[in-house]
Amino acid sequence: MKQPMEPSFPRPLATVDVVIFTVLDERLHVLLVQRLDDADDPFPGMWALPGGFVDIDKDRDLEACAKRKLREKTGVTSPYLEQLGSWGSTKRDPRGWAATHVYFALIPADPVVLEKGANAQDVRWFPVTGKNVVKKLAFDHAMILDTALERLRNKVEYTSLPVYLLPDEFTLSDLQRVYEIVLERPIEKSAFRTRVLSSDMVEAVSKMREGANRPAQLYRLKNPGSLVYFPRTFKPRREMD
Amino acid sequence: MKQPMEPSFPRPLATVDVVIFTVLDERLHVLLVQRLDDADDPFPGMWALPGGFVDIDKDRDLEACAKRKLREKTGVTSPYLEQLGSWGSTKRDPRGWAATHVYFALIPADPVVLEKGANAQDVRWFPVTGKNVVKKLAFDHAMILDTALERLRNKVEYTSLPVYLLPDEFTLSDLQRVYEIVLERPIEKSAFRTRVLSSDMVEAVSKMREGANRPAQLYRLKNPGSLVYFPRTFKPRREMD
DNA sequence: TTAATAGTGTCTATAAGACATTATATG
DNA sequence: CATATAATGTCTTATAGACACTATTAA
Numbered sequence: 001m002k003q004p005m006e007p008s009f010p011r012p013l014a015t016v017d018v019v020i021f022t023v024l025d026e027r028l029h030v031l032l033v034q035r036l037d038d039a040d041d042p043f044p045g046m047w048a049l050p051g052g053f054v055d056i057d058k059d060r061d062l063e064a065c066a067k068r069k070l071r072e073k074t075g076v077t078s079p080y081l082e083q084l085g086s087w088g089s090t091k092r093d094p095r096g097w098a099a100t101h102v103y104f105a106l107i108p109a110d111p112v113v114l115e116k117g118a119n120a121q122d123v124r125w126f127p128v129t130g131k132n133v134v135k136k137l138a139f140d141h142a143m144i145l146d147t148a149l150e151r152l153r154n155k156v157e158y159t160s161l162p163v164y165l166l167p168d169e170f171t172l173s174d175l176q177r178v179y180e181i182v183l184e185r186p187i188e189k190s191a192f193r194t195r196v197l198s199s200d201m202v203e204a205v206s207k208m209r210e211g212a213n214r215p216a217q218l219y220r221l222k223n224p225g226s227l228v229y230f231p232r233t234f235k236p237r238r239e240m241d
Numbered sequence: 242m243k244q245p246m247e248p249s250f251p252r253p254l255a256t257v258d259v260v261i262f263t264v265l266d267e268r269l270h271v272l273l274v275q276r277l278d279d280a281d282d283p284f285p286g287m288w289a290l291p292g293g294f295v296d297i298d299k300d301r302d303l304e305a306c307a308k309r310k311l312r313e314k315t316g317v318t319s320p321y322l323e324q325l326g327s328w329g330s331t332k333r334d335p336r337g338w339a340a341t342h343v344y345f346a347l348i349p350a351d352p353v354v355l356e357k358g359a360n361a362q363d364v365r366w367f368p369v370t371g372k373n374v375v376k377k378l379a380f381d382h383a384m385i386l387d388t389a390l391e392r393l394r395n396k397v398e399y400t401s402l403p404v405y406l407l408p409d410e411f412t413l414s415d416l417q418r419v420y421e422i423v424l425e426r427p428i429e430k431s432a433f434r435t436r437v438l439s440s441d442m443v444e445a446v447s448k449m450r451e452g453a454n455r456p457a458q459l460y461r462l463k464n465p466g467s468l469v470y471f472p473r474t475f476k477p478r479r480e481m482d
Numbered sequence: 483t484t485a486a487t488a489g490t491g492t493c494t495a496t497a498a499g500a501c502a503t504t505a506t507a508t509g
Numbered sequence: 510c511a512t513a514t515a516a517t518g519t520c521t522t523a524t525a526g527a528c529a530c531t532a533t534t535a536a
Contacts, residue, residue, distance in 0.1 A: 014253045015254055056337075059331075086326075087302075098511065148298065189489085190489085190527090191526060192525095208534095212536070215488080231474060231524075232497090234526095414515070431517070452513085454512075470499095473497065
């Protein structure tokens with residue numbers, strides 16, 4: 001009954017994948033990488049979430065591994081990053097029993113310059129709108145992307161998550177816009193502003209956003225990296241599994 | 242740059258651990274297993290979360306592995322089970338780079354008969370009250386247990402989770418009691434009943450709980466296995482990381 | 483001036499919080 | 510009857526939803 005731990009004891013493959021979201025052209029996008037067109041690799045030529053094997057020499061822990069993948073593809077070093085979950089089974093990878101640890105990251109689109117991956121893999125932003133998400137992905141990545149979207153949309157209902165899709169300084173209208181883009185429905189303006197301001201999550205900076213209209217107050221996060229939980233969801237959620 | 246995948250490529254150890262909660266004597270308890278007093282094993286004699294290596298022959302996937310661990314210790318076959326997360330680093334296991342996939346389970350105390358593990362390991366329920374949790378556990382299990390408690394208490398504020406700590410049939414007072422035990426604070430009765438009944442999560446069975454007082458209506462879940470999300474938390478939560 | 487977006491105010495609806503009251507069993 | 514717990518009712522409070530209205534800039 002006792003599990004052996006000799007070097008020969010078969011261990012599952014261990015990978016880390018990252019679901020990276022940003023807002024581009026008024027739409028939510030996810031970063032995908034095209035797999036090598038190499039018959040030795042599983043799913044050659046297909047699009048997949050950025051990720052790969054845990055490197056037990058390079059990676060101190062799983063989160064460091066996720067940050068490395070993110071940095072390698074986008075150059076971003078301090079994203080909002082949280083764990084989404086892990087998936088492991090005998091069937092999800094043709095090379096054998098494999099488990100992936102999945103993280104999900106939110107980054108502002110602005111400073112990102114996509115880096116071609118190792119062996120010049122193609123890297124691209126794909127829009128995700130409604131249920132209309134890229135459906136054919138390598139491995140079980142389509143299912144994982146769905147789970148990430150569900151988590152994102154759920155959490156956006158009652159937290160300050162979407163600020164991490166914006167640059168450091170933003171107006172309340174910017175922020176409301178991101179909520180609406182992620183949730184794909186309009187949000188009531190005055191309720192939104194009351195919620196954000198009374199939560200004490202932001203502070204005004206002494207600058208205004210100028211334009212061909214009334215200038216808008218710029219704000220920044222009071223506690224960068226933190227999440228604020230609002231006392232209610234925008235619209236009541238109902239039964240789930 | 243390309244990661245090798247020859248059999249010799251070093252893979253992290255892969256384990257699954259389960260945080261199993263129940264309510265016993267009006268207090269929340271967690272199941273722990275004493276590690277073997279064998280100098281070959283890490284953390285000999287210490288208490289730990291039940292778990293162990295993924296068996297790539299026995300376990301179809303991670304959840305099946307978690308269910309197997311639960312069944313082996315408690316005999317319970319259909320618990321409430323959800324994934325808590327995964328932790329992997331170079332330091333958490335003296336045997337080398339190791340990643341654990343952690344699940345968390347809620348079971349009613351009633352039908353459980355604890356099974357001594359392989360090699361007659363001791364298995365016991367430990368009370369968890371406030372921050373007063375068993376602190377010295379093997380590996381990083383104390384930290385994992387804290388995370389599980391945090392997730393449980395958080396989720397109890399706005400979901401129907403605690404029903405899974407009760408038998409199939411229960412009264413509203415039973416249910417309120419479990420909420421109070423997990424949250425360690427009293428809940429207002431009429432608000433609680435309105436919330437539960439208007440959520441449509443339970444249905445009355447044609448039986449009453451008799452006692453030396455007014456009989457109480459017995460209820461059961463309408464959709465066993467499902468979770469109901471309430472539109473508000475009981476008490477507004479505030480900032481977190 | 484107009485167009486455009488920022489920001490505020492008013493009224494209603496919903497569900498929680500506090501707390502009192504009524505209901506129904508046993509002994 | 511007393512006691513214990515179940516179940517309901519009333520009034521207040523907090524915040525979202527709908528929608529109207531005012532404010533401030535550039536052109």
